[in-house]
Amino acid sequence: MGWLIGRTEAVSNPERARHKALAKLQALAEIENAENLVVPILIDALLMVESYRGARHQISFLPEMTASMDALLREITIVEKAEAFADA
Numbered sequence: 170m171g172w173l174i175g176r177t178e179a180v181s182n183p184e185r186a187r188h189k190a191l192a193k194l195q196a197l198a199e200i201e202n203a204e205n206l207v208v209p210i211l212i213d214a215l216l217m218v219e220s221y222r223g224a225r226h227q228i229s230f231l232p233e234m235t236a237s238m239d240a241l242l243r244e245i246t247i248v249e250k251a252e253a254f255a256d257a
Contacts, residue, residue, distance in 0.1 A: 199248040206244055210237040 173193065179186045197203040213234035 193245060196245040196248045200244050206237070206241045210234065210241060213237055
């Protein structure tokens with residue numbers, strides 16, 4: 170799922186990428202039960218950080234985190250499209 174921040178931008182200009190991400194996440198206020206989408210991502214992020222801390226191996230939680238993030242972005246996109254449709 171592509172969206173407005175690419176890997177290159179995230180690596181080369183993380184501050185700008187953070188601002189874009191924050192702008193994107195403001196739509197969470199419009200999603201019913203947003204915590205059901207956000208909490209699993211935070212848990213996956215914590216597990217990923219802890220599993221990677223001091224280790225030099227593949228991050229085992231990355232597929233789950235990717236799936237959680239994709240679900241969150243899908244919901245945000247639905248909200249954005251609904252708002253755009255309502256404004257049209």
